[in-house]
Amino acid sequence: MEAPKYQSLKDHVYNYIVAKIQDGALLPNQKINEAEICKTLDISRTPTREALFQLTNDNLLEYIPRRGFIVNPFDxxxxxxxxxxxxxxxxxxxxxxxxxxxxxxxxxxxxxxxxxxxxxxxxxxxxxxxxxxxxxxxxxxxxxxxxxxxxxxxxxxxxxxxxxxxxxxxxxxxxxxxxxxxxxxxxxxxxxxxxxxxxxxxxxxxxxxxxxxx
Incomplete structure (x- = not known):
């Protein structure tokens, strides 16, 4: 899957994960599979990690040491x-x-x-x-x-x-x-x-x- 020309690689990963959360493919408290995202989007780990930390800053994900990133529940x-x-x-x-x-x-x-x-x-x-x-x-x-x-x-x-x-x-x-x-x-x-x-x-x-x- 090729990233759109108008997006940075980080933005491409960010929007991909947001879409998965929105359509229910990623559920609250579910762990993010970084390797799978890199493989699916054919993108290296660096922009993927940048996107994940941005999603954490935006409160869509939570980073748990030694466990990784999970989807934040929304009460x-x-x-x-x-x-x-x-x-x-x-x-x-x-x-x-x-x-x-x-x-x-x-x-x-x-x-x-x-x-x-x-x-x-x-x-x-x-x-x-x-x-x-x-x-x-x-x-x-x-x-x-x-x-x-x-x-x-x-x-x-x-x-x-x-x-x-x-x-x-x-x-x-x-x-x-x-x-x-x-x-x-x-x-x-x-x-x-x-x-x-x-x-x-x-x-x-x-x-x-x-x-x-x-």
């Missing part, structure tokens, strides 16, 4: 705390993005919201995750505040990783229909440049994900 209270912070920062990014969003951005968001409706009907929650992440990413990247973007992405890496895993697919589908309804409302707020409604909607949007799914 319900911390999920609630983080979701409230994400909601506030996401709302700020949305407000800042209003003057910078182009019609092509709004068109893409409309397209994604419709795709998400189809994913929910098919109970395809993995595809839901991918497209909802992209939906929010469109306006976040337009906020013109690199520090805010970096902070939101860091928090989402740890929070969203366990948000779409449920044994009750029908309940999950019901919740996600409500959440995607909010995506459609978010688009309307951007179209009308309704900053106040957008702010309150996004803060509620993240709280409802935590209270209903986790």
């Amino acid at each position: 319900a209270k911390k999920k609630l705390d983080v979701s409230q912070i994400i909601g506030t920062l996401d709302a700020l990014a949305a407000s800042l993005a209003i003057p910078y969003l182009e019609q092509s951005d709004l068109s893409e968001m409309i397209k994604l919201a419709k795709k998400i409706d189809a994913h929910i009907e098919k109970r395809d929650f993995a595809e839901y995750y991918t497209d909802q992440y992209r939906f929010h990413e469109i306006y976040i990247l337009r906020c013109n505040n690199p520090t805010l973007i970096e902070t939101i992405n860091l928090l989402k890496n740890s929070f969203i990783r366990q948000s779409y895993r449920s044994d009750d697919k029908e309940k999950m589908a019901e919740v996600l229909k409500e959440v995607n309804g909010e995506h459609h409302q978010i688009i309307e707020c951007f179209q009308t440049k309704d900053k106040d409604r957008l702010d309150s909607l996004l803060k509620y949007h993240w709280r409802i994900i935590d209270s209903e799914m986790l």
